[in-house]
Amino acid sequence: MKKILITGGAGFIGSHVVRRFVTKYPNYQIFNLDALTYAGNLENIADIDKSSNYTFVKGDIVDADFINDLFQKHQFDGVLHLAAESHVDRSITDPLAFVKTNVIGTMNLLNAAKTIWANNFDGKRFYHISTDEVYGSLGAEGLFSETTPYDPNSPYSASKASSDHFVRAYGETYGLPYVITNCSNNYGPNHFPEKLVPLFIHNIINNKPLPVYGDGKYTRDWLYVIDHAIAIDLVFHEGKNHETYNIGGFNEWQNIDLVKLLCQQMDVKLGRAVGESEKLITYVKDRPGHDLRYAIDASKINKELGWKPSVTFEQGLEKTIDWYLSNEDWLQHVTSGAYQEYYEKQYNGGVM
Ligand SMILES: Cc1cn([C@H]2C[C@H](O)[C@@H](COP(=O)(O)OP(=O)(O)O[C@H]3O[C@H](CO)[C@@H](O)[C@H](O)[C@H]3O)O2)c(=O)[nH]c1=O
Incomplete structure (x- = not known):
């Protein structure tokens, strides 16, 4: 063994x-x-x-x-x-x-x-x-x-x-x-809500502002x-x-477009009116040294090992939202205490 x-x-x-x-x-x-x-x-x-x-x-x-x-x-x-x-x-x-x-x-x-x-x-x-x-x-x-x-x-x-x-x-x-x-x-599931996707899901659920750094045109x-x-x-x-x-996923999104897609999917899941979650978008001061764009050429792993992503972004995002909505206890546990303090400090960094 x-x-x-x-x-x-x-x-x-x-x-x-x-x-x-x-x-x-x-x-x-x-x-x-x-x-x-x-x-x-x-x-x-x-x-x-x-x-x-x-x-x-x-x-x-x-x-x-x-x-x-x-x-x-x-x-x-x-x-x-x-x-x-x-x-x-x-x-x-x-x-x-x-x-x-x-x-x-x-x-x-x-x-x-x-x-x-x-x-x-x-x-x-x-x-x-x-x-x-x-x-x-x-x-x-x-x-x-x-x-x-x-x-x-x-x-x-x-x-x-x-x-x-x-x-x-x-x-x-x-x-x-x-x-x-x-x-x-x-x-995806289990992602601590300080990173873009889980933080924004958490904030949409709780009707909190969605702090988009800079002009939101950064690409991941x-x-x-x-x-x-x-x-x-x-x-x-x-x-x-x-x-x-x-x-990588050969799946580039500007942050603001991703956030809008997330808002649309969340509106449907939460039974909210179209455009409701987008109202939470708030442009805040930029991350220092913010990298403009990351994009991966994943052809080596594809050719040598036959790997490619199995789900589309829309499918993956929906699975992710479903997971967070059915694991609100998890979100509650990880967002109490130390995290909350950090988050408040971070967000008070300043609204543009
Ligand atoms: C948390 C947060 C992020 N952003 C922006 C910054 C980035 O352009 C984009 C994604 O931010 P993050 O979710 O923090 O991820 P990013 O800085 O790209 O780094 C991630 O991706 C990397 C791989 O590229 C990993 O190695 C890192 O561990 C992981 O954190 O969204 C916002 O506009 N608002 C936010 O509140």
Whole structure:
């Protein structure tokens, strides 16, 4: 039986990956390591919690001694590393937290893997799940490919770029077997309501303003989170050693158009008059260093591994809205306390 460590498995993307691996691979023993920060929530994976091939471990990847002990104890065969501080706005107010978790945390995992595998890399794999933000910002034209030079702009993307570089460096220097994926914006169930889609769903339900940064003309490439989990499964098992794969939906939306579509779908779901939710749109001051456009060329993963998104954006968005509307308890739990304080501070940043 293979022992697989998944970090960040109580978070948004991680919870979908953990569920997929636990249910699809009964011959794997899955260890889910999560620090349970504000964005991690065991409710996200409550349905698989009792599975015999699943173990939850609470712990922080920043603690090197703890990580070394964990690797020595369990002798993992593979690591899927998703644990990260991931919110760009938070990285602007507290960059060091991002260096700690995303850079030091990744280093601790790399060191621990290198030590236990001790040059015996047969059947071993370190998989770093990363972001397209490492490539910086596109103008109106072009797509990010795997050979696009790194050019990160936010403390968040700088920390992810740094950790990508360390993973590659451990591959080149010590022969560590690795794969890296850089994915575009995800949306779907379990997404903490600080990111655009879940925050706006939450605010529409509660009749709160929808704070659109700047002129709303920023563009992102959106992918349903379960399609990302499927891609991660494929890359972990079939991706080539020492390779990078970009993952994206070929699905670009300007923020304001996405928000309007979301408002329309929410009006229908909530039985509101047409145009009701759009009245909540409020233009607020822009994010500093806001990247204009991300768009992914996902043809490598498509050609080599046969992956492509399984749902359209309209379908994925509807599934997402349905999930939030039938999980209002979840929303209530995660939006109380610390989050609420943060949100109020953020929103009071100023209406334009
Ligand atoms: C939270 C929020 C966001 N926005 C804008 C900023 C962006 O142009 C767009 C999406 O913002 P966010 O949901 O924060 O996501 P973004 O900054 O693109 O980064 C996401 O996508 C990345 C992949 O591209 C991931 O690596 C990040 O972890 C993830 O947070 O919406 C608003 O206009 N208003 C808001 O309140």
